[in-house]
Amino acid sequence: MLHIVNKSPFERTSLASCLRVAAKGGALLLIEDGVYAVVKNSAVEKDLRGAMAGMPVYALQADVEARGLANRVMDGVKLVGYDGFVDLVAEHSNVQSWL
Amino acid sequence: MLHIVNKSPFERTSLASCLRVAAKGGALLLIEDGVYAVVKNSAVEKDLRGAMAGMPVYALQADVEARGLANRVMDGVKLVGYDGFVDLVAEHSNVQSWL
Amino acid sequence: MKFSIMVNEGPYTHQASDSAYQFAKAALAKGHEIYRVFFYHDGVNNATRLTVPPQDDRNVVNRWSELAQQQKLDMVVCIAAAQRRGLLDENEASRQGKDANNIVPGFRISGLGQLVEAGIQADRLVVFGD
Amino acid sequence: MKFSIMVNEGPYTHQASDSAYQFAKAALAKGHEIYRVFFYHDGVNNATRLTVPPQDDRNVVNRWSELAQQQKLDMVVCIAAAQRRGLLDENEASRQGKDANNIVPGFRISGLGQLVEAGIQADRLVVFGD
Amino acid sequence: MSEMDMEEGGTVKKFMFLNRKAPYGTVYALEGLEVVLISAAFDQDVSLAFLDDGVFQLTKGQNTKGVEMKNFSPTYRALEGYDIEKLYVERESMESRGLSEDDLLVDVQVKSAAELGALMNEQDVVISF
Amino acid sequence: MSEMDMEEGGTVKKFMFLNRKAPYGTVYALEGLEVVLISAAFDQDVSLAFLDDGVFQLTKGQNTKGVEMKNFSPTYRALEGYDIEKLYVERESMESRGLSEDDLLVDVQVKSAAELGALMNEQDVVISF
Numbered sequence A, B: 001m002l003h004i005v006n007k008s009p010f011e012r013t014s015l016a017s018c019l020r021v022a023a024k025g026g027a028l029l030l031i032e033d034g035v036y037a038v039v040k041n042s043a044v045e046k047d048l049r050g051a052m053a054g055m056p057v058y059a060l061q062a063d064v065e066a067r068g069l070a071n072r073v074m075d076g077v078k079l080v081g082y083d084g085f086v087d088l089v090a091e092h093s094n095v096q097s098w099l
Numbered sequence C, D: 001m002k003f004s005i006m007v008n009e010g011p012y013t014h015q016a017s018d019s020a021y022q023f024a025k026a027a028l029a030k031g032h033e034i035y036r037v038f039f040y041h042d043g044v045n046n047a048t049r050l051t052v053p054p055q056d057d058r059n060v061v062n063r064w065s066e067l068a069q070q071q072k073l074d075m076v077v078c079i080a081a082a083q084r085r086g087l088l089d090e091n092e093a094s095r096q097g098k099d100a101n102n103i104v105p106g107f108r109i110s111g112l113g114q115l116v117e118a119g120i121q122a123d124r125l126v127v128f129g130d
Numbered sequence E, F: 001m002s003e004m005d006m007e008e009g010g011t012v013k014k015f016m017f018l019n020r021k022a023p024y025g026t027v028y029a030l031e032g033l034e035v036v037l038i039s040a041a042f043d044q045d046v047s048l049a050f051l052d053d054g055v056f057q058l059t060k061g062q063n064t065k066g067v068e069m070k071n072f073s074p075t076y077r078a079l080e081g082y083d084i085e086k087l088y089v090e091r092e093s094m095e096s097r098g099l100s101e102d103d104l105l106v107d108v109q110v111k112s113a114a115e116l117g118a119l120m121n122e123q124d125v126v127i128s129f
Helices: A014-021 A032-038 A045-054 A061-066 A082-091 B014-021 B032-038 B045-054 B061-066 B082-091 C016-029 C041-047 C060-071 C079-085 C090-095 C113-121 D016-029 D041-047 D060-071 D079-085 D090-095 D113-121 E028-042 E052-058 E074-082 E091-096 E113-121 F028-042 F052-058 F074-082 F091-096 F113-121
Strands: A002-005 A027-030 A057-060 A078-080 A095-098 B002-005 B027-030 B057-060 B078-080 B095-098 C002-007 C033-039 C075-078 C107-110 C124-128 D002-007 D033-039 D075-078 D107-110 D124-128 E005-007 E010-012 E014-019 E045-050 E086-090 E109-111 E125-128 F005-007 F010-012 F014-019 F045-050 F086-090 F109-111 F125-128
Touching: A002 A014, A002 A032, A002 A082, A014 A032, A014 A045, A014 A095, A014 E113, A027 A032, A027 A082, A032 A045, A032 A057, A032 A061, A032 F052, A045 A057, A057 A061, A057 A082, A061 A078, A078 A082, A082 D016, A082 D124, A095 D124, A095 E125, B002 B014, B002 B032, B002 B082, B014 B032, B014 B045, B014 B095, B014 F113, B027 B032, B027 B082, B032 B045, B032 B057, B032 B061, B032 E052, B045 B057, B057 B061, B057 B082, B061 B078, B078 B082, B082 C016, B082 C124, B095 C124, B095 F125, C002 C016, C002 C041, C002 C113, C016 C033, C016 C041, C016 C060, C016 C124, C033 C041, C033 C060, C033 C113, C041 C060, C041 C075, C041 C079, C060 C107, C075 C079, C075 C113, C079 C090, C079 C107, C079 F028, C113 F028, C113 F125, C124 F125, D002 D016, D002 D041, D002 D113, D016 D033, D016 D041, D016 D060, D016 D124, D033 D041, D033 D060, D033 D113, D041 D060, D041 D075, D041 D079, D060 D107, D075 D079, D075 D113, D079 D090, D079 D107, D079 E028, D113 E028, D113 E125, D124 E125, E014 E028, E014 E052, E014 E113, E028 E045, E028 E074, E045 E052, E045 E113, E052 E086, E052 E091, E086 E091, E086 E113, E091 E109, E109 E113, F014 F028, F014 F052, F014 F113, F028 F045, F028 F074, F045 F052, F045 F113, F052 F086, F052 F091, F086 F091, F086 F113, F091 F109, F109 F113
Parallel strands: A002 A027, A002 A095, A027 A057, A057 A078, B002 B027, B002 B095, B027 B057, B057 B078, C002 C033, C002 C124, C033 C075, C075 C107, D002 D033, D002 D124, D033 D075, D075 D107, E014 E045, E014 E125, E045 E086, E086 E109, F014 F045, F014 F125, F045 F086, F086 F109
Antiparallel strands: E005 E010, F005 F010
16 A cells, blocks of 8 residues: 655654554655655654655655755655656555545 | 644644743633543643643633533633633733644 | 634635634624734635535525624735635626636725734734634 | 546645646656546635636646646536535536636536546545645 | 455445544545445445544534534434444544543444554555545 | 834834744745735834744745745745844754754744743734744
């Protein structure tokens, strides 16, 4: 399952809920304000590191760039374009948007 | 200052931000989904108890009742109607809505 | 006392408009004055006369419209926010070359300065939003 | 592969509609099929032809409308959600006794069943919202 | 798609409606429920899950007279009549909100986060409100 | 109202615009900034505070080409030209987001939560976006 999170982890609990519930074998895609989770040295870095131990973590490049985070992305996060977003949806048998 | 919080403390960090920043001498009014903070035995009970040590805490009765919380309100929270809401705004020299 | 009220979300989607309406009614019932109700962000959507809510639910738009007309409230829709979201009065529609308008009686369209002025002139500004 | 897309927030207020649009374009560019785009909740507000966004910003409504017409997309606005929020086509306006309508070409109004059917018929349903 | 099945000439997919928002503060819970009711007409394999603030949708004793909004909580009791019988509540969401099964207005199956995650994995379509 | 003052024949009030939301994901930051610019025409005592995700409005290097939205971050640099010079950032919000003053595109005064709370208390009008 592809898990999509579009909310800032500093403001909402969506990412935490996703990480609590998501079964192994899935992937996490951060879009919109969800990409704030990738910032280095933040209070949520540890949570995202934990997530990366269990599944691949992607972030939408256009959203990362819009927010001025291009030079602040944690190692291990894979940036994708909208075309990569489409591929991720196609590659996983189902998808959940953590709105 | 009257601080108004309308977000669930289980979903957003608005209440936490309010309690971190609010100066002494103010009051806290919970409305809309903010009233979920008053539920007994929840994970945020301790935070709200801490807040009550520093300022009076009010909750809008209509919102408490709508959500089925009338019998679940922590001791020490004062229920007010919309008329009491108006009085609280009038009694404090300024007001901040933690949207 | 003189209140101004700011409404930042549209009808039904968020409770903000409901809470603001109940607050306005309670303030008036207590003899306070409402200097202005200012609709910003998605709050401008409260001003459309085209809603048809379910029969068993409240009519958010009509409630505001009736309160404004009964109590001679000044209810202002921000023009910039309204243009982004497709709220127009007859005047604006013709100025923008649009073939329809959708504002309900009781609201008027004006600039953001009306919000700042509402903050200056009233004793309290209370904000309702998401 | 066959995608369906659900859009739950209106133009400008949330990025959901932008993200959905970029996703749709990228999917089509890769040769995928889009079975349907379904607009629900405040997403119905993407279908109004009355917006006048600032000149230096994107036109969210026109972008959808043009994509639909170029690519023959099936873009459906939920009727119940649209009625709550004041979105009407000519048909609905006359049925409801409203004196104006505001739907832009490229969208059609229909029932919630179209969402369920979109989930059944497509290989993936991707939801964009708040 | 692996779970897709052909029955009585039509496609039967596993649909999960995941309720994560509190009622009344926003419209998502109400309009989500409208989707659930419509889905019943399509003879799909439907389940509802309540997670995070979504569990508050099920509290007993909701009374919306004061807020002048429609109390839609009785509709959850009517779901059985639509043959929608799989209702899941995540345990941690419920307990951290000071609620127990006795506080809920319908019978539900209480699941751990991991159990709910496994159920989600089995679905063809997940729509989250 | 205690802070209200009469100057040059008009009322001068203390207005604080409190920015708590991230840019682009929602419109609040952009439309909030439009209010700030208008307020400059009223000769009020205006300050801006950035708290919670609002501090992300000020990050250097925003590039909105990919999302096709308007990059409004340069406008914060223009505020000085409108005589809006009181910009506050709450320290904890900034630091917990992995940011320092060097990451911000304007000069700001960094305040503790308690200092910001005291400033809020002094205001006549607070509008939070």
